């Protein structure tokens with residue numbers, strides 16, 4: 001049997017940091033409100049680097065960690081909802097910037113669950129036997145689609161990128177990956193696109209921003225997060241005692257806390273880094289996993305669950321043996 005394994009991880013966040021006190025000068029809010037309602041204290045916000053720049057740095061770090069060269073890669077998958085431009089994709093920009101051979105490279109849009117979708121696709125591609133090493137990246141510059149006049153959303157988001165090199169393996173390191181979608185018909189979490197033309201007249205272009213009904217998204221997130229963890233445990237016949245750490249999408253510490261309560265998991269088993277990242281959408285899971293590994297919270301041989309949820313709606317998760 002052919003399986004896949006995580007051969008290396010990497011992350012990159014822009015140096016510029018916006019604290020809650022900085023946010024107090026932008027909208028009517030307080031450090032106390034943001035901290036107590038979300039767990040966020042500061043977030044990296046890019047001023048000069050676009051999504052492909054963040055993705056490039058995370059990719060170099062992951063390749064270095066895996067002790068591989070860009071020429072070893074057989075495929076690049078980038079999960080993002082904030083590409084530099086609609087096309088070419090960030091993955092294709094990276095193919096040339098990294099100096100890879102002419103390999104398949106494509107972007108995936110599944111919002112904050114995007115990295116789990118990329119992991120699922122890469123795992124199945126490696127299992128086909130046709131590929132040896134696949135670079136998967138979650139990279140976002142959410143702040144460029146954030147409305148800094150809307151205090152309901154602008155305090156939440158940060159920018160960054162995280163990457164894995166996934167390699168072919170003889171042993172099963174990723175025993176389950178689940179991905180789901182259910183259309184958000186009411187538009188609780190969305191960004192409008194370009195309007196259609198009427199009679200070939202180009203309409204005046206407005207700049208769309210991310211829009212969110214926070215309470216509805218909160219309800220959705222606190223339902224699907226524990227549910228996908230339970231499904232992963234059932235599928236792998238593991239119990240929570242077998243899991244060393246759960247690394248969930250960092251959208252709100254209260255969502256993570258509520259999921260822990262529903263599952264009956266001790267808080268120290270739930271990895272949290274949202275205090276200094278904010279919500280970085282598709283980048284959140286790989287940034288958090290990389291940080292957990294690099295700080296020693298997760299070690300080689302550990303079994304972890306990762307889970308995410310996001311616009312679409314989408315959600316999913318995976319069991320990973322490091």
Ligand SMILES: CC(C)(COP(=O)(O)OP(=O)(O)OC[C@H]1O[C@@H](n2cnc3c(N)ncnc32)[C@H](O)[C@@H]1OP(=O)(O)O)[C@@H](O)C(=O)NCCC(=O)NCCS
Nearest residue numbers: 029030033037112151152155214215217218251252309310
């Ligand atoms: C957005 C979120 C933090 C709001 O927290 P909350 O405790 O539910 O707050 P509410 O929506 O009940 O709003 C309470 C009040 O705070 C106000 N408020 C909202 N943002 C604020 C801010 N930054 N500072 C101060 N007050 C704020 C609201 O206007 C509201 O005031 P009102 O009662 O006078 O109308 C929370 O709903 C959330 O995290 N939702 C999920 C978001 C998410 O995960 N999105 C990404 C998914 S991938």
